[in-house]
Amino acid sequence: MSDALRQFKSDIFQGLAHPTRIAIVELLRAGELPAGKLIEKLELEQANASQHLAVLRAKQIVVSRKAGNQVYYSIRDRALLEVLDILRRYFYAQLSSTVNMLQEVANERPQSRLKAH
Amino acid sequence: MSDALRQFKSDIFQGLAHPTRIAIVELLRAGELPAGKLIEKLELEQANASQHLAVLRAKQIVVSRKAGNQVYYSIRDRALLEVLDILRRYFYAQLSSTVNMLQEVANERPQSRLKAH
DNA sequence: TTACTATATTCGATATTTAGAATATATTAA
DNA sequence: TTAATATATTCTAAATATCGAATATAGTAA
Known part of the structure; x- marks a missing residue:
């Protein structure tokens, strides 16, 4: 297996290596949700949620789309x-x-x- | 989903969140191997390998069995x-x-x- | 324009992870 | 017993991750 593939896999794992991020991904299972809904359902600090979402974006686990005031997140694959x-x-x-x-x-x-x- | 399950999943992900540990798991795909073989094939420092193996054990990703001088590792599931x-x-x-x-x-x-x- | 809402980013403190060096332990060989 | 081999643990320094507080940005409404 190539180094790139190993790095890719460990990046994905690292992206999911936090209970809050698992919870986010599970909430997105049913479809896209705006950040605010995730914050509300998981009772997170706004900044903390935003940081975890940034990790999920960086690891390409989720994608976001801006609609007006809100940012909708969904599972990339x-x-x-x-x-x-x-x-x-x-x-x-x-x-x-x-x-x-x-x-x-x-x-x-x-x-x-x-x-x- | 329960907190316990989320914690369990993130523990597994954390266990796999390093390219070296991915490489170890991939090497064990074909069956058990002694620590020394892993060190040799991956060209790792002995201490570093042992630390990564400790992480994999702690997260219940691998199991080990001692036979004489050597410790054989295999994928738990x-x-x-x-x-x-x-x-x-x-x-x-x-x-x-x-x-x-x-x-x-x-x-x-x-x-x-x-x-x- | 100003104010409000939703989200992101930065900052500072703390905790965790990692690598390598040194040391320790357990097993076998002499 | 002592020496050699295989593996694990401890220690230190550097890097990274996490949290909450504060601040910044972008979009909308007034």
Whole structure:
């Protein structure tokens, strides 16, 4: 794999490496929204939201379009939503494997099920 | 979406948000490798490699197993490789849209095709 | 023009990430 | 035991990311 491709991938990951930016992208899943709506729904400081949006723009994750007073944001390529979907399944898979593991531990030692330790 | 899921996703992204770590994950695509092999193939400083591996472990992206003198690393869940595949397609899609854009610009102004400006 | 609204940028403080040097630990070999 | 090998951790300095406060800009309304 080329260095350029690696750099590109790590830029995308870096762009998504913050819970607020994940939240923004998830809100844009249904379609474009003006910055103000994002700020309102996520209860963010205006400056903070604007900074996160600047990161998402810089990493080419979103695009913006100005309409009158407002700036509408949307996902640049919906392929990225697939990435989030894969991670959701991954998250739940790990969750259930953790639950299973805890259950196995509990079943192997039923006498201690109610004990705190 | 829950805060936990958002945090989980951004942790994964953060784990992958460095070209060296992308390179490590790509090398592990074919199967497990000892740390030394990764260091050799990527021509990394030993300490630097070890730090990146620690990040990948902390974010649960890889797992390690010790065998004698060596520590073998592997991808914890191959679903993550799908994520990288999606990004590769995304990368080439963006590349070709950039090329198309440049071609359109060139075609719209054929007289300036060879001019520097 | 002035005032208002929506958004972006800059600034300063703090926290996190990164690389490399040095050191530590664990395993095997002698 | 001691030496050698493989890997991890700690430390320091530099770079980067984050937040909130303040300020700037662009568009609209009066």
